[in-house]
Amino acid sequence: MPEKLIIDTDPGIDDAMAIFFAMASPELEILGLTTTFGNVSVDQATINALNLLEMVGSSIPVARGISVPMFQTPLPFPDFVHGSDGFGNVNLPAPKGKAIDLSAAEFIVKTVLENPNEVTLVAVGPLGNLASALELEPRIAELTKKVIIMGGTILETGNVSPVAEANIYNDPHAADIVFSANWRVHMVGLDVTHKVTMNDELQARVRDSNPDFGQFLYDAGRFYADFYKASRGADGCFVHDASAVAYAINPDLFKVIDGPVRVATEGFAKGQTILKRAGYTYPENHWDVVTDSSVCMEVDEAALLSLYESTLTPQ
Ligand code: RIB
Numbered sequence: 001m002p003e004k005l006i007i008d009t010d011p012g013i014d015d016a017m018a019i020f021f022a023m024a025s026p027e028l029e030i031l032g033l034t035t036t037f038g039n040v041s042v043d044q045a046t047i048n049a050l051n052l053l054e055m056v057g058s059s060i061p062v063a064r065g066i067s068v069p070m071f072q073t074p075l076p077f078p079d080f081v082h083g084s085d086g087f088g089n090v091n092l093p094a095p096k097g098k099a100i101d102l103s104a105a106e107f108i109v110k111t112v113l114e115n116p117n118e119v120t121l122v123a124v125g126p127l128g129n130l131a132s133a134l135e136l137e138p139r140i141a142e143l144t145k146k147v148i149i150m151g152g153t154i155l156e157t158g159n160v161s162p163v164a165e166a167n168i169y170n171d172p173h174a175a176d177i178v179f180s181a182n183w184r185v186h187m188v189g190l191d192v193t194h195k196v197t198m199n200d201e202l203q204a205r206v207r208d209s210n211p212d213f214g215q216f217l218y219d220a221g222r223f224y225a226d227f228y229k230a231s232r233g234a235d236g237c238f239v240h241d242a243s244a245v246a247y248a249i250n251p252d253l254f255k256v257i258d259g260p261v262r263v264a265t266e267g268f269a270k271g272q273t274i275l276k277r278a279g280y281t282y283p284e285n286h287w288d289v290v291t292d293s294s295v296c297m298e299v300d301e302a303a304l305l306s307l308y309e310s311t312l313t314p315q
């Protein structure tokens with residue numbers, strides 16, 4: 001039986017790769033997309049989510065989510081990474097469809113309550129929709145089958161500060177609520193996504209073999225790859241969001257450390273995901289009051305990229 005998924009997303013070029021990866025996987029059944037601000041505004045993220053689904057003729061629901069962080073002042077959108085349209089300025093025409101009337105949090109709660117212990121949440125943007133869903137209905141912590149997030153970093157340097165990753169930094173209060181809830185968060189952070197680089201050759205092979213969205217992903221990916229080449233000298237782009245989908249398909253591609261994670265919400269370490277390792281105790285006990293997370297620290301890069309390419313290449 002395929003795993004039932006809701007993808008919470010701020011599309012976003014790597015979000016698009018992740019969404020098509022998930023939709024093409026026979027291991028997964030996508031019940032809906034919920035949108036958040038992050039790479040772009042929530043309105044642009046909703047337009048982009050609708051456009052992605054229309055590219056593949058899917059009618060799964062899109063639920064519009066939160067537009068600003070819970071408390072902190074909104075940050076400018078990173079148009080230098082994803083373009084002002086979120087898709088490398090390919091400027092797609094407006095989608096025909098519209099988001100459903102339910103908010104993202106309402107859709108998450110409704111879907112989890114209707115499918116107890118069957119739904120996996122994969123969040124690849126800031127975590128305000130998951131935090132709002134927990135506040136709306138705390139029982140979802142026990143009734144959600146699995147929570148996987150692309151976000152955070154433990155040992156790897158951050159991408160928006162020396163210690164913070166973008167999705168967490170964009171809404172640290174929401175992230176701390178999510179990591180502190182009574183569920184196990186599976187964290188796919190920069191410790192592994194900075195070890196997975198998708199080169200132009202792989203993107204060109206997907207372009208040439210996938211008639212539905214191969215060209216779109218390649219065109220949007222140019223802007224994204226150029227950013228990584230200019231800023232990191234990388235031979236391609238880091239695979240952030242699609243790595244979270246790979247974890248949903250096959251967690252054995254990763255090695256994890258288990259332990260409680262808290263998120264710094266103030267000061268210059270704002271957005272830092274702090275893992276307390278087993279066997280240590282500290283004078284201030286901020287960690288033993290929350291359930292353990294599973295933090296990805298190693299990944300089989302070649303196997304992940306091969307899974308991505310084979311899934312996106314029609315058999
Ligand atoms: O830090 C990378 C994350 O931030 C990815 O989810 C990317 O799409 C952006 O949202």
Ligand code: CA
Nearest residue numbers: 012015124125
């Ligand atoms: Ca994202």
